[in-house]
Amino acid sequence: MLEIENLHSQIGGTDILRGLSLNVNAGEVHAIMGPNGSGKSTLAQVIAGHEEYVVTDGSVTYKGADLLSLDPEERARDGIFLGFQYPVEIPGVNNAYLLKAAMNAKRKHLGLEEIDAFEFLKLAKERMAMLGMDPKFLNRGVNEGFSGGEKKRNEILQMAMLEPSLAILDETDSGLDIDALKAVAEGVNSLRTPERAIVLVTHYQRLLDYIEPDFVHVLSEGRIVRSGDKSLALELEDKGYDWVREAANG
Amino acid sequence: MKQTALSLPALRGVVESMSDDGLRPAREAALRSLDTRGLPTLRDEDWKYTDLSSAIAISNQWLKNGAPAASDDLQGSIDEITAAVAANWLIVANGVIDDTRFTPGDAIDVERFSATTAPIVADRALADLNVALLQDGLRIRVHATPERPLGILVIDSANDAAAVSQANIEICVSDNCSAEIVEYHASVGEGDHYANTIVSLDTGYRSQVGYTRIQNRRIGHVFTGRISAALGTDSTLDMANYDIGGGLVRNDVDINLAATGAAANFNGLYLVGDNQHIDNHTSVEHRVGPAVSSQEYRGILNGSCRAVWNGKAIVFEGADGTDATQANHNLLLSERSEIDAKPELEIYAEDVKCAHGTTVGQLDETALFYLQSRGIDKMQGRQMLTHAFAVDLVSRTPVDATRDAVNALVSARLEELIRVQAQ
Ligand SMILES: Nc1ncnc2c1ncn2[C@@H]1O[C@H](COP(=O)(O)OP(=O)(O)OP(=O)(O)O)[C@@H](O)[C@H]1O
Ligand SMILES: [Mg+2]
Numbered sequence: 093m094l095e096i097e098n099l100h101s102q103i104g105g106t107d108i109l110r111g112l113s114l115n116v117n118a119g120e121v122h123a124i125m126g127p128n129g130s131g132k133s134t135l136a137q138v139i140a141g142h143e144e145y146v147v148t149d150g151s152v153t154y155k156g157a158d159l160l161s162l163d164p165e166e167r168a169r170d171g172i173f174l175g176f177q178y179p180v181e182i183p184g185v186n187n188a189y190l191l192k193a194a195m196n197a198k199r200k201h202l203g204l205e206e207i208d209a210f211e212f213l214k215l216a217k218e219r220m221a222m223l224g225m226d227p228k229f230l231n232r233g234v235n236e237g238f239s240g241g242e243k244k245r246n247e248i249l250q251m252a253m254l255e256p257s258l259a260i261l262d263e264t265d266s267g268l269d270i271d272a273l274k275a276v277a278e279g280v281n282s283l284r285t286p287e288r289a290i291v292l293v294t295h296y297q298r299l300l301d302y303i304e305p306d307f308v309h310v311l312s313e314g315r316i317v318r319s320g321d322k323s324l325a326l327e328l329e330d331k332g333y334d335w336v337r338e339a340a341n342g
Numbered sequence: 343m344k345q346t347a348l349s350l351p352a353l354r355g356v357v358e359s360m361s362d363d364g365l366r367p368a369r370e371a372a373l374r375s376l377d378t379r380g381l382p383t384l385r386d387e388d389w390k391y392t393d394l395s396s397a398i399a400i401s402n403q404w405l406k407n408g409a410p411a412a413s414d415d416l417q418g419s420i421d422e423i424t425a426a427v428a429a430n431w432l433i434v435a436n437g438v439i440d441d442t443r444f445t446p447g448d449a450i451d452v453e454r455f456s457a458t459t460a461p462i463v464a465d466r467a468l469a470d471l472n473v474a475l476l477q478d479g480l481r482i483r484v485h486a487t488p489e490r491p492l493g494i495l496v497i498d499s500a501n502d503a504a505a506v507s508q509a510n511i512e513i514c515v516s517d518n519c520s521a522e523i524v525e526y527h528a529s530v531g532e533g534d535h536y537a538n539t540i541v542s543l544d545t546g547y548r549s550q551v552g553y554t555r556i557q558n559r560r561i562g563h564v565f566t567g568r569i570s571a572a573l574g575t576d577s578t579l580d581m582a583n584y585d586i587g588g589g590l591v592r593n594d595v596d597i598n599l600a601a602t603g604a605a606a607n608f609n610g611l612y613l614v615g616d617n618q619h620i621d622n623h624t625s626v627e628h629r630v631g632p633a634v635s636s637q638e639y640r641g642i643l644n645g646s647c648r649a650v651w652n653g654k655a656i657v658f659e660g661a662d663g664t665d666a667t668q669a670n671h672n673l674l675l676s677e678r679s680e681i682d683a684k685p686e687l688e689i690y691a692e693d694v695k696c697a698h699g700t701t702v703g704q705l706d707e708t709a710l711f712y713l714q715s716r717g718i719d720k721m722q723g724r725q726m727l728t729h730a731f732a733v734d735l736v737s738r739t740p741v742d743a744t745r746d747a748v749n750a751l752v753s754a755r756l757e758e759l760i761r762v763q764a765q
Contacts, residue, residue: 168717184730197717
């Protein structure tokens, strides 16, 4: 589904990603861990298409086609979803309105009719119930005045409504209480099908107790320095990142 | 900068040719006053951003043609507007009063200036011009709470030749009454047009007035409009101003708080694009306390255009217990757009609460990317974000019957504004 080869990317003239390669197949869940500032969010933003991140070398292929030539909105309509590490507050844009506009943009791309208002509301309420969200959040401004955890839940709500092919969740587990973590995990697991792939960026082994990854990667200084199965996450928790860095250099 | 002068001999000729009715002495007094006072120029502190040259040029052209002409049929446009806002409509079309759509009822008395002997006030230059050329004015008294909003539509056309029109309306809301009032300005036609309107509003003891003012003149047409409101004891004025169209536009909102317990809450939204210059001057005089005034104006500018917001508040000596706030926020979508935002506070009392803030910003790129990442294209994203900036003010129209119309006008205008790609 997603093939990243030798990706180099910079922001503000600084090299952040330095030759990153990663393959994600349909049906797989990948976890990406790594120290602060190692480039995890950069990778997520490059895949989503943020124009401030300049790709200087390498390639990204999604569903067999060049991803980097697409606008962010085209990527989204084609099934890529980024759960932001810092979801953006947009006062004055109604949460339900955005959800519906996002769904309709995707449906239009797929040649489908706009979603019926009643059907939309029903679906939204269903997904909100699954995530333990009060339906009142539908009528608030997008993330406006939401608590940290509420924002993360709202990201997952968007994901659950948009049903992406490839979901990249950038530290969606940070700032969640234990109930929210379980709800979010349930939301993610419900999307886990043979046709979809999920990339979880996280600092905590805890999330991986609820969403079991097929692969765990360690990102350091803009490169993947180690990959393994879920036991790698446990090992990291135990030994810290220096262990991986030393192993990579030595 | 030399400003074109109004041709007074031509003006005198036209005034003399107008009907010999009860307004004649007032017209002549105004003419004399105009002779000494002249029209405002860029040298006047209050007018330094707004050049009336085009208004004067249009007036001279019209006067030269022997004025007035413009009798085009406006019924289609009037039908549209009066259908969009359910109100009891009084119309001033090309400066001529038309009360055929007005249903007289128990709550509202309407008289024409020409039918009464009450003095006609002209206290400043544009009022002089207004009264000198006034065909007739409306004196409206709301003496009970009406069932429907009162609508005042000032509409003009300029099809072939340049045209000028005046409207002058006095509204008095009696003690303990509630009233909803809509003041709507529109114009059609390819020709040059200048409209000059004066409204004065008196609110009685414990009265409550909701007032929505919509200015949707043709882009290219010139408009100067003033509303002066004097608030009675414990009365409330809730007002919203929407500038959707117009070429050169100058609005003056004067609020006089000379009675205790009065509260004026007035807000404005201006949407400004290519070839527009929208100037909002507000002035609040806190003469006694306690009394409250609050205003928030918001502007969205795109393309080659200019907007002015000047918010003056004077708190007079002894007006203790004054609470005055003012805010002005602007969204600048183009480097060719210009905004002059100026709060002016003069405080001579002791116990007052005053606050003001102005901001000028661009579209939030982070928010735009967030929307794109959800499948919304840039154009729609910009629409959503600009609409978000305006929506709060749209919702603040105090006259429910205008809500849908305001929403539709604002959305349509924003869509036009955004389609012009930001430069
Ligand atoms: N505009 C910028 N100019 C220069 N450097 C930047 C800019 N934006 C981000 N960076 C740097 O890029 C590096 C990678 O940042 P990124 O957000 O990808 O890290 P991360 O792995 O997600 O970290 P964290 O775990 O803290 O979220 C950091 O060192 C950061 O300071
Ligand atoms: Mg990060």
